Amino acid sequence: MFFEGSEKKATIIVERDQLSLLTDIADEFWQQLVQCADAHILSSIENMHCKAFLLSESSLFVWHDRLLIITCGNTRLVRSVEYFIQQMGVDCIAQVSYQRKNEYFAHAQPSTFGDDIKLLARHVTGKAHRFGELDSHHNYIFHQQNDFQALESDKTYELLAYQIGEIASKKLTSSDLTAAEIRAFLQLEELFIDFVFDDFVFKPYGYSINAIKDKQYFTIHVTPQEHSSYVSIESNINLIALAPMFLKILAPKSFDLLSFNEFEFSDLASEYIPENYVATSLVQQHLSNNYFVCFANYILPQQHFMQAKALDSVEQSHAL
Amino acid sequence: MFFEGSEKKATIIVERDQLSLLTDIADEFWQQLVQCADAHILSSIENMHCKAFLLSESSLFVWHDRLLIITCGNTRLVRSVEYFIQQMGVDCIAQVSYQRKNEYFAHAQPSTFGDDIKLLARHVTGKAHRFGELDSHHNYIFHQQNDFQALESDKTYELLAYQIGEIASKKLTSSDLTAAEIRAFLQLEELFIDFVFDDFVFKPYGYSINAIKDKQYFTIHVTPQEHSSYVSIESNINLIALAPMFLKILAPKSFDLLSFNEFEFSDLASEYIPENYVATSLVQQHLSNNYFVCFANYILPQQHFMQAKALDSVEQSHAL
Numbered sequence: 273m274f275f276e277g278s279e280k281k282a283t284i285i286v287e288r289d290q291l292s293l294l295t296d297i298a299d300e301f302w303q304q305l306v307q308c309a310d311a312h313i314l315s316s317i318e319n320m321h322c323k324a325f326l327l328s329e330s331s332l333f334v335w336h337d338r339l340l341i342i343t344c345g346n347t348r349l350v351r352s353v354e355y356f357i358q359q360m361g362v363d364c365i366a367q368v369s370y371q372r373k374n375e376y377f378a379h380a381q382p383s384t385f386g387d388d389i390k391l392l393a394r395h396v397t398g399k400a401h402r403f404g405e406l407d408s409h410h411n412y413i414f415h416q417q418n419d420f421q422a423l424e425s426d427k428t429y430e431l432l433a434y435q436i437g438e439i440a441s442k443k444l445t446s447s448d449l450t451a452a453e454i455r456a457f458l459q460l461e462e463l464f465i466d467f468v469f470d471d472f473v474f475k476p477y478g479y480s481i482n483a484i485k486d487k488q489y490f491t492i493h494v495t496p497q498e499h500s501s502y503v504s505i506e507s508n509i510n511l512i513a514l515a516p517m518f519l520k521i522l523a524p525k526s527f528d529l530l531s532f533n534e535f536e537f538s539d540l541a542s543e544y545i546p547e548n549y550v551a552t553s554l555v556q557q558h559l560s561n562n563y564f565v566c567f568a569n570y571i572l573p574q575q576h577f578m579q580a581k582a583l584d585s586v587e588q589s590h591a592l
Numbered sequence: 593m594f595f596e597g598s599e600k601k602a603t604i605i606v607e608r609d610q611l612s613l614l615t616d617i618a619d620e621f622w623q624q625l626v627q628c629a630d631a632h633i634l635s636s637i638e639n640m641h642c643k644a645f646l647l648s649e650s651s652l653f654v655w656h657d658r659l660l661i662i663t664c665g666n667t668r669l670v671r672s673v674e675y676f677i678q679q680m681g682v683d684c685i686a687q688v689s690y691q692r693k694n695e696y697f698a699h700a701q702p703s704t705f706g707d708d709i710k711l712l713a714r715h716v717t718g719k720a721h722r723f724g725e726l727d728s729h730h731n732y733i734f735h736q737q738n739d740f741q742a743l744e745s746d747k748t749y750e751l752l753a754y755q756i757g758e759i760a761s762k763k764l765t766s767s768d769l770t771a772a773e774i775r776a777f778l779q780l781e782e783l784f785i786d787f788v789f790d791d792f793v794f795k796p797y798g799y800s801i802n803a804i805k806d807k808q809y810f811t812i813h814v815t816p817q818e819h820s821s822y823v824s825i826e827s828n829i830n831l832i833a834l835a836p837m838f839l840k841i842l843a844p845k846s847f848d849l850l851s852f853n854e855f856e857f858s859d860l861a862s863e864y865i866p867e868n869y870v871a872t873s874l875v876q877q878h879l880s881n882n883y884f885v886c887f888a889n890y891i892l893p894q895q896h897f898m899q900a901k902a903l904d905s906v907e908q909s910h911a912l
Contacts, residue, residue, distance in 0.1 A: 376726050378698040401900035406696050406820050407754045407846060408728065408891075412903075434727045500726050526727060526872075538897070550870055550893040552846075557900035565900070571728075571891065573870040577858070580721035580877035580885070583732075 275478065277495030277502030278375040279330060280349035280388075284356055285338040285367040285420065292336040294323060301359070306332060308351040309343050317470040317482060322489060324482040326470050331482050331491045337366075342506060344493060346381060350388040357395045367420040367561055368396050371413045373432070373528075374404075376500045385412040403555045403567035409434075409528050411567055413559075421562040422533065429511035430530040433503040436496065437523025444496035445477045454479050454494070458521060463514070464490065499581060512540040519546060526571045537566040548572060595798065597815030597822030598695040599650060600669040600708075604676055605658040605687040605740065612656040614643060621679070626652060628671040629663050637790040637802060642809060644802040646790050651802050651811045657686075662826060664813060666701060670708040677715045687740040687881055688716050691733045693752070693848075694724075696820045705732040723875045723887035729754075729848050731887055733879075741882040742853065749831035750850040753823040756816065757843025764816035765797045774799050774814070778841060783834070784810065819901060832860040839866060846891045857886040868892060 286293060299316075302325060306313055311329040318324065325332040330342040339356075343349045353370060370392060372385045389400055396416045404410030409432075436444075443449075443457055451471045455461055460469070464483055467490075471481035479494040490507035503522055505511055511518075512529060519527065527549070531537055537556070549570040556566045606613060619636075622645060626633055631649040638644065645652040650662040659676075663669045673690060690712060692705045709720055716736045724730030729752075756764075763769075763777055771791045775781055780789070784803055787810075791801035799814040810827035823842055825831055831838075832849060839847065847869070851857055857876070869890040876886045 379701065379704050381699065384699050400903040402903060403900045405755055405845065413900075435725055502727075525725065550891075552872070552891045552894060554894045554897045555900050556897040566897070567900075571870075571872045574872060574874045577874045577876040577886070580723045580733075580875050580887075583720040583722060 274377070274500065275495050275497060276346060276375055276377055276380065277344050277493065277500070277504070278373050279342045279344045279493070279504055280347065281340070281342045281371040281506075282349055282353045283338060283340050283367070283369045284353065284365060286360070286364050287366050288337045290364045293334050293339055294321075294336045297334070302332060302334065305352045305355050306341075308355040309341075309347040309349045311343050311347050314472055315470055317468050317484060319468070319484055319486065321487050322484050324470060324484050324489065324491070326472055326480055326482050330480060330493050333482070333489055333491070340506075342491065342493070342504075344495070348382055350383070350391050354391060354395065362395060365396075365416075367416050367418070367422075368392070368398070369413065369415040369561070371411060373411045374409060376502070385414075389414045399560065401557055401559070401565075403530070403557070403565065404528075404553045404569055408552055409526070409569040410553075411528075411530060413565065415559050415561045415563070417560055424533055424535075424562075426563075427510075427531070427533045428506070428508050429532075429534065430528070431505040431511040431515060431518060432528040432530070433505075433518065433522045433524035434501070434527060435499075435525035436501045436503060437525075440522045441496055441498055441501055444479065444494055445498070447476070449473060449477070451479070451481075455481070458492070459517065460492075463517065510534070510540070512537070512544050515544050516546060519549075524572075526569065529566070529568045529570075531566045532563045534566060535564060537568075541568060545570060594697070594820065595815055595817060596666060596695055596697055596700065597664050597813065597820070597824070598693050599662045599664045599813070599824055600667065601660070601662045601691040601826075602669055602673045603658060603660050603687070603689045604673065604685060606680070606684050607686050608657045610684045613654050613659055614641075614656045617654075622652060622654065625672045625675050626661075628675040629661075629667040629669045631663050631667050634792055635790055637788050637804060639788070639804055639806065641807050642804050644790060644804050644809065644811070646792055646800055646802050650800060650813050653802070653809060653811070660826075662811065662813070662824075664815070668702055670703070670711050674711060674715065682715060685716070685736075687736050687738070687742075688712070688718070689733065689735040689881070691731060693731045694729060696822070705734075709734045719880065721877055721879070721885075723850070723877070723885065724848075724873045724889055728872055729846070729889040730873075731848075731850060733885065735879050735881045735883070737880055744853055744855075744882075746883075747830075747851070747853045748826065748828050749852075749854065750848070751825040751831040751835060751838060752848040752850070753825075753838065753842045753844035754821070754847060755819075755845035756821045756823060757845075760842045761816055761818055761821055764799065764814055765818070767796070769793060769797070771799070771801075775801070778812070779837065780812075783837065830854070830860070832857070832864050835864050836866060839869075844892075846889065849886070849888045849890075851886045852883045854886060855884060857888075861888060865890060
């Protein structure tokens with residue numbers, strides 16, 4: 273079965289003196305916003321800092337001063353961003369950023385990144401960068417150009433794993449798997465002690481989890497389908513330090529690391545990335561909104577020949 | 593400037609006792625066939641074994657028993673194949689194969705590989721395979737399933753270089769470059785002695801060359817544009833043995849090798865591929881038409897961080 277796991281991601285930071293997204297906005301607004309991207313809310317958890325919504329396609333996190341929304345599949349996330357701008361007005365917005373990674377099946381997407389930022393440019397002035405080579409994994413990041421400056425302490429991380437190993441793929445595609453079994457397989461309860469979890473197992477497979485503890489959050493989305501498997505992890509906890517654990521469990525053939533304001537990226541990568549992976553791409557850029565962005569793609573060098581993948585008619589019609 | 597260098601490729605082998613493509617078919621037929629893909633013939637060279645047409649988008653080679661057509665850009669090569677089948681009839685066809693590599697800008701293509709083979713399936717029964725991972729470089733190959741069996745001596749090679757080095761990119765994008773200067777830069781006249789060459793320099797840049805000598809042929813197509821540069825070489829001369837020379841000149845960040853009926857692929861790769869490149873993908877498959885196909889993708893591990901690519905409006909509208 274074909275499913276595009278690759279995500280689009282948007283962050284909107286508001287002028288904190290004008291409103292709190294966490295206390296001033298009713299859930300109906302978030303329902304509407306999510307619907308604009310053709311997704312819907314499955315469930316939510318909250319604490320005094322954050323409300324985390326699990327979506328039919330990924331996640332929405334709302335804090336007092338910002339929201340983070342991640343959607344996969346064929347969603348049109350940019351429409352949610354446009355909805356927010358239109359409903360709330362640009363004056364209360366301190367910063368909009370919009371990010372999109374290269375998809376497995378780009379031609380099946382309803383829009384390109386170019387289309388999306390043309391739409392955003394009607395509302396906000398900004399600049400786009402590509403992190404990574406065009407013929408390999410890459411991320412496009414658009415950020416609004418204004419006087420907003422991110423705090424250096426505002427650090428977030430992404431770990432994106434591709435082509436997970438046979439053990440992980442087999443486990444995560446086995447039938448009647450429960451959320452508890454997946455949490456155990458990913459060792460989440462051992463690793464993230466005292467976090468509140470909210471997770472969901474999709475049919476026939478696929479898994480999403482949101483987790484919060486005070487100001488810490490993480491979200492994981494699993495698309496375990498063979499040949500186009502993808503696991504994304506986003507957090508404000510240092511995922512470079514956690515990479516060895518996740519890489520051991522998932523055994524991906526390739527993975528990306530992306531960080532915002534992690535100034536020790538290079539040293540951390542040297543310390544934590546297992547030596548059997550090699551970097552095919554290393555990119556860093558200081559954006560005008562004061563985010564220092566690092567991107568790296570790593571691959572597992574191959575020693576042995578595999579057989580080609582014979583394509584069946586389902587793949588031919590959906591995936592190519 | 594954006595140009596999709598990635599090619600589609602088709603081979604049609606005919607029943608030799610029924611006709612000779614070289615002597616029984618007028619040039620007007622080839623003009624028509626090429627036009628079906630939205631390309632046109634620029635020039636041609638020939639000897640007693642082969643006629644090689646240089647096209648506005650790549651090349652057409654015609655031998656007594658087969659044709660090879662390679663087209664890049666936004667051409668619809670599958671329509672040329674359909675034209676051949678419709679005009680000549682399936683009875684004179686021994687084998688059709690159709691191949692397509694992943695594009696830099698898949699969403700900008702007028703059709704997908706899936707669309708193309710659905711069209712082919714109206715005329716011939718066949719099977720498609722994918723060589724290489726979905727999230728990385730890969731080739732789709734469709735071949736007709738019938739009683740045709742390729743000779744083991746029928747060997748061909750492709751060397752596809754991506755993200756060529758700064759020296760090569762600068763040289764090949766310099767203005768008013770002549771064909772002779774490009775031949776010299778690529779050392780073609782030293783390497784391919786006594787070949788007849790036919791080449792063309794495109795504006796603002798881009799280069800194509802066909803070359804033949806007795807039964808030997810090669811064709812090279814150069815898309816030197818920074819960030820989406822691509823050089824493809826196809827030949828029945830052993831390109832694995834020639835790889836060190838081309839890799840030294842082009843210094844690509846990544847390259848693919850593809851071979852048909854090269855049974856020593858693995859040993860040759862060990863012998864000739866420079867040790868600074870690592871394999872990210874190794875695939876081999878014996879197809880039912882008796883072609884033993886090998887595919888490998890190699891990358892140059894990165895040690896240093898580069899800056900992100902700032903996207904200008906031209907790239908945003910054309911390339912994303």
